[in-house]
Amino acid sequence: MTRILLIDSNPDDLKKMSRYLMEESYTVIPAGSSADALAYLQETDIHIILIDLDVKDPPWKELAIEFRKRYFQRPLQIILSAHEKRRLKDALEEGADDYIQKPVRKLEFQTRIKAAYIRLKSQMRLFEEREFFRQAVKQEEELASKILDRHLHLKQTLEVMETEKEELERSKAKLERIAKYDMLSGLLNRMSLFSIIDIEIDRALRTEDPLSGIMMDIDHFKPINDNYGHPVGDVVIKEIGRLLQETLRKYDHAGRYGGEEFFMVLPNTYKDQAFTIAERFRLSLMDCAIDTGDLELSVTASLGVAQYHSGESREAWIARADAAMYRAKQKGRNLTMME
Incomplete structure (x- = not known):
């Protein structure tokens, strides 16, 4: 189940966005302040975070940095919201993945959240493939070490090295494809x-x-x-x-x-x-x-x-x-x- 954390100090906006998301069967965690959001983050895993630019103590930028630190080994989508489009464009350069301009319109809002969900799935696949590549390289290096330690015949060593080279080329090609x-x-x-x-x-x-x-x-x-x-x-x-x-x-x-x-x-x-x-x-x-x-x-x-x-x-x-x-x-x- 995709969990979405909504951070907005405007209770009307918070209620409306929560309703739109629940219509799409997302698990919604509303937070009326930055402090509440940080508290929720201690208790549950979050997949998508929507932050209003007007939140305080800490402000949205510090909040986003804290989220990235806690989730640096896991996929996470951060979306910003505000009334002024220029503020959103400038803020997007600070590392957010998307933005939503207020007042929120139902169809656009649900569509952007769906796009964030698709990006999240893509990131998850990238993480899985990166881990596969890392494990493959590790196994190849361990195998090469065992072969050298046992002083196998030169012909056997060359045959294994050739096999390893082919495996490494396949792993490299896979990495290039997912890059x-x-x-x-x-x-x-x-x-x-x-x-x-x-x-x-x-x-x-x-x-x-x-x-x-x-x-x-x-x-x-x-x-x-x-x-x-x-x-x-x-x-x-x-x-x-x-x-x-x-x-x-x-x-x-x-x-x-x-x-x-x-x-x-x-x-x-x-x-x-x-x-x-x-x-x-x-x-x-x-x-x-x-x-x-x-x-x-x-x-x-x-x-x-x-x-x-x-x-x-x-x-x-x-x-x-x-x-x-x-x-x-x-x-x-x-x-x-x-x-």
């Missing part, structure tokens, strides 16, 4: 990026190889959208994605973290090497004139580099790269800073 990309930038979307990060962290812990990450934010991106329109901003995002794919190595990964922020995962790379790669991209972007059709734009970016520390969480690693990037912003932008 989901951001349609605008051509890079990994947020969910796929997190999956890749988890896989590379597991690999780094097993092999004790270095792993580094780069957080990148486009400088002054909001004025580009405000002054030239969102279609021009879309062209900038596309060009950033293209340039990243040209700059990074074939075994590196890049994804759109959210809005104008991007995160790069660099396996078997120390932070000094990552800094050199980040600088190469920054200088290439600075020298690149982006043709938007009606005009050419010069765009810069601020980047932060952080090397993964053994045992830390994905969130802690990303936060350190993010902090380094913000130091670059504070020092005047168009810079690369190391943790």
Whole structure:
């Protein structure tokens, strides 16, 4: 049964949305405040959360961050609601999955919730397939270790290695099929990026190889959208994605973290090497004139580099790269800073 948590300080809106959802046979948990919502979260699993932008103590953004922390290993859909459409569009860049504009209209509301349910099912399949891939790789590595430990004949070893190679190729092909990309930038979307990060962290812990990450934010991106329109901003995002794919190595990964922020995962790379790669991209972007059709734009970016520390969480690693990037912003932008 799909459980939906409604968080809205307006009792009339809360009652109306609850009624619409119960008509569709969802399990509805209404919360009139942020505190009530956090209390419910301690007691039951939630699949979809609808948050009104006007909730307080804590405000909606802190509330959404807390939900993401608690559900980082499980699929979750977060939908925002408010009367002002511009507030919703701006808030969507903070990591929500969709929004609903008030006053709520029954058909649109039920349709958007249905779409969220479909996305949730897709995320669940992705989690299951990622776990399958992880277990397959683990089994292959265990098998290879046993073979080497027993000192099998060279011919037998080569035959097993060939079989393992075929299995690994099939697993790799399966991973590529399930990978989901951001349609605008051509890079990994947020969910796929997190999956890749988890896989590379597991690999780094097993092999004790270095792993580094780069957080990148486009400088002054909001004025580009405000002054030239969102279609021009879309062209900038596309060009950033293209340039990243040209700059990074074939075994590196890049994804759109959210809005104008991007995160790069660099396996078997120390932070000094990552800094050199980040600088190469920054200088290439600075020298690149982006043709938007009606005009050419010069765009810069601020980047932060952080090397993964053994045992830390994905969130802690990303936060350190993010902090380094913000130091670059504070020092005047168009810079690369190391943790």
